[in-house]
Amino acid sequence: MRDILSDLDLGDDKMSDPVQQAQVGLRKKLPKRFYTQAAAVPGAEGGFVVALDGKSVRTPSRHELGVPDQNLAEALAAEWAAQEETIDPATMPLTRMVNTALDGVSTAREAVFEEILRYGGSDLLCYRAGTPQALSEREAEIWDPYLDWAANQGARLVLAEGIVHVEQPAEAIRALAVLLRRFSSDLQMTALHAVTSLTGSLLLALALAEGYATPADIWDAAHVDEDYNVTHWGQDHEAAARRAKRQVEFEAAVLILEACKA
Numbered sequence: 001m002r003d004i005l006s007d008l009d010l011g012d013d014k015m016s017d018p019v020q021q022a023q024v025g026l027r028k029k030l031p032k033r034f035y036t037q038a039a040a041v042p043g044a045e046g047g048f049v050v051a052l053d054g055k056s057v058r059t060p061s062r063h064e065l066g067v068p069d070q071n072l073a074e075a076l077a078a079e080w081a082a083q084e085e086t087i088d089p090a091t092m093p094l095t096r097m098v099n100t101a102l103d104g105v106s107t108a109r110e111a112v113f114e115e116i117l118r119y120g121g122s123d124l125l126c127y128r129a130g131t132p133q134a135l136s137e138r139e140a141e142i143w144d145p146y147l148d149w150a151a152n153q154g155a156r157l158v159l160a161e162g163i164v165h166v167e168q169p170a171e172a173i174r175a176l177a178v179l180l181r182r183f184s185s186d187l188q189m190t191a192l193h194a195v196t197s198l199t200g201s202l203l204l205a206l207a208l209a210e211g212y213a214t215p216a217d218i219w220d221a222a223h224v225d226e227d228y229n230v231t232h233w234g235q236d237h238e239a240a241a242r243r244a245k246r247q248v249e250f251e252a253a254v255l256i257l258e259a260c261k262a
Helices: 018-027 070-081 093-103 109-122 133-152 170-181 186-199 202-209 215-221 224-233 237-261
Strands: 038-042 048-052
Touching: 038 070, 048 070, 070 093, 070 237, 093 186, 093 237, 109 170, 109 186, 109 202, 133 170, 133 202, 133 215, 133 224, 170 202, 186 202, 186 215, 186 237, 202 215, 202 237, 215 224, 215 237
Parallel strands: none
Antiparallel strands: 038 048
16 A cells, blocks of 8 residues: 655645655655644534644645544644644654545555455464574463454464464455454554554454554564563664654554544
């Protein structure tokens, strides 16, 4: 699923030419902040939109940057309000996800669905360490409850040791598809795609969406191996920085999923 969020219509006529936008993107020059106030306001067609000095933000496909839930809209507006001299999409994960939902997922729902479902065929939780034993036991302790939960939903997955691919039963994948179909809105699918990509696990994404576990538990489960290595070998500061950035993305996806439950 392509990330189209860096192409936001920022309300600046100088950024309206697509060739110029591409050139600016290549130079990685960020647009200057041109507004004083960002706010969530009622949309003309329902829901709530982000307005900059009273003018609604629009996506490249000319959709208003809006969502059904007011709290989610206010979180979107807060990302815009937090921008300083320039507008940096890298610091706006929620805006990027909503933009992707409006312009990308809305026109390719089935393709996105299939892309998410493919993770079920190589789910992180199915690939276990043979050694050391302490890590293998830790994986079983944290991951097995999610596999048991999935099995109770009809998705009984096969485990493997190491990285050699194992084919999952067709009936298990069909059961995962049934679960995934419960979250069919553009926003939900965008958030689930993000969570699945960030964790490497469709099971963890579905468990989060279904409320089986807390976001903190899901995030920790996705990093069992990494945390084990940190405990025994120490922290890699670059890896820690990457993880912190990914967690911000994860938390934005969680916010969308929680708003969609309201």
